[in-house]
Amino acid sequence: ELKVEQNPLFLSMQEGKNYTIYCNYSTTSDRLYWYRQDPGKSLESLFVLLSNGAVKQEGRLMASLDTKARLSTLHITAAVHDLSATYFCAVDIVDKLIFGTGTRLQVFP
């Protein structure tokens, strides 16, 4: 069974700190996406990773993809309150996306 596992599922972190969210998947794929969801809202696309070794950065967030390890990371640098949200990774398996269960991030002062 195809699995996409994120960890941690819940992350409470202080402003200014760094942390990494991990996304492991169990099948071959070289395309992975990261989404953000604010409470009560829909999913917003953050990053599109299309090959092994891909790295994308936007503000305090940086995503990377290692297709050989079947691992993607979302690194948060110097967290701020505005980053509080749920983050999903999604693996592209040709005809559909398989989503991870999400990581709920809470940033406090």
Next chain:
Amino acid sequence: DVKVTQSSRYLVKRTGEKVFLECVQDMDHENMFWYRQDPGLGLRLIYFSYDVKMKEKGDIPEGYSVSREKKERFSLILESASTNQTSMYLCASSLLVARPVGEQYFGPGTRLTVT
């Protein structure tokens, strides 16, 4: 910007009713998808469509059907709503004609409550 709209943000229906959820995208995307999102279960794919009048079952199609009569519109139908179909329903679309499916753009969601 890609825009995906859904007919209702909130909907309350009674058990046994037939329910229609509508989704429209304005960017001429080929692919459209319906998901449901439940706490602790993430997003689960119900149905998807690659072209007009085409549909494919996702991971949890039981109790649902879909219709795609026009390229821009994808409807999700609950033939006889049940309380276990209370959920957030998300529609998405993606551009790519050839697979893989590519980045998906999501609508605002419909929170359906079945009483």
